[in-house]
Amino acid sequence: MQNKPKITAVLVDDDAHLRKGMKAMLELYASEFQIVGEAENVHDAIAVISNQNPQVVFLDIQLSEGTGFDILEKLTELQGKISFQVVFITAHEQYAIKAFRFSALDFLLKPVDPEELQKVVAKIQATLQKHENFEHIELLLENIRKKADNFKRIALSTAEGIHLFNINEILRCESEDNYTKFYFVNGKSILISKTLKEYEELLGGQGFERIHQSHLINLAFLKSYIRKDGGYVVMSDGSHLPISQRKKERLQEILKTI
Template sequence: MRISALLIDDDPILRSGMKGLLSMVAPEVEIVAEAEDVQSGIAAIEKWKPQLIFLDIQLNDGTGFDVLEHFTQSTTRLESQVVFITAHEQYAVKAFRFSALDYLLKPVDPDDLRSVIEKVKKSQDDATGISHVELLLENIKRQTNSFKRIALTNSDGIHLFEIADIIRCESEDNYTTFYIRNNKPVLVSRTLKEFEELLRDHGFVRIHQSHLINLTFLKSYVKKNGGYVIMADQTHLPISQRNKERLQELITKTL
């Protein structure tokens, strides 16, 4: 299965290295064009309409975000999947994760590259989409702990939710179900641990191997029968022994 790709990066050495890595770990990916700055990147996307774009954040005349922002205001629809290439910038990485976008850290690891390509192939019919891009740009403009929305992607499509409306998350193997105020549950193929790390600064706490809750929707903490919580949606959730002390500390802080 051939995948046409565009490589946008201002470093010719990195572009050469990426092409070499791709030839080794993902020969089905063909770099049809390269660009080194915002304007040439936009022109290449419009000309080649690649299935996949590898996009560096820092470019000579701006950023990769400027490339994407152009398409939020253009009549030309972005039909490509986008994978960001970035140095280890914790803030940017967190924004990618909230927006459900793929990224690679420099120096690019061959195993990470192969993993991203496999994800791209599984969702080849799904472009990154303006909704993903707009959420990313919104998140990038915010402070790290003030993200307001999260993108959840599954076989039904892309779902954007206010973080404040998430009541709880429940895991089953490598899947997580989100229970959201005034919405039906949403199942995504990502682990609860990923969302625990992503949401811990937003009032969420892990109370059990299978449960992550939003303290805003905690109604009662019951100590009998081993300990459990009652949530605003009337669910009773168990508390593991190892998480009881942490939960009590957080409840005390909110009083």
């Protein structure tokens, strides 16, 4: 019986102790990974990644001479596009974390939790089996460059791969157990294996409102609010969606300002 080929990885962090700790954790919890190179700064990371052509890069954001984003920008310039999976390792940097979520990119918070590492490893293994064009990494760099909090596009990961969508084309989102179904203005819909709560947190500042346990709507496509029959909204596609009792007052306040 042949052994499965290892998943090649490069580890970039300016703290030698953290690199040593990550290597030990990967050996313990993800033996299918093989670290083929390490780097502690932007220059060395670009050289190692270019030479080794890894499948995955574990990338610290804040390095002693630059950032992990600088590495991705330079590699994009040199190679035309990124062609490897990226897992960011970061301290609590809220803006970057929000940008990661909008770009469907994985990240690990320091100190790295073994359970979170195992989850990320499982996602990487699943993603490597798909045909990936890495456009979501370009989306991340675009958002990081702008440093704007008003994101225009979002990356959504489906069973087939990661797809980019304009946020202003999302009509509404509906909870289906631990999944979320996205409905678009063109009539299409897709199912994502994340909860509605996660997208409520992401899209809440983008003109979306949670009106019910099962419904998150884009207020731009709210056609009317009907008070009878317990209260419901009519969306631009003709769908009728219920409003939970505790959300009615909030929605009425919002409608006064529109």
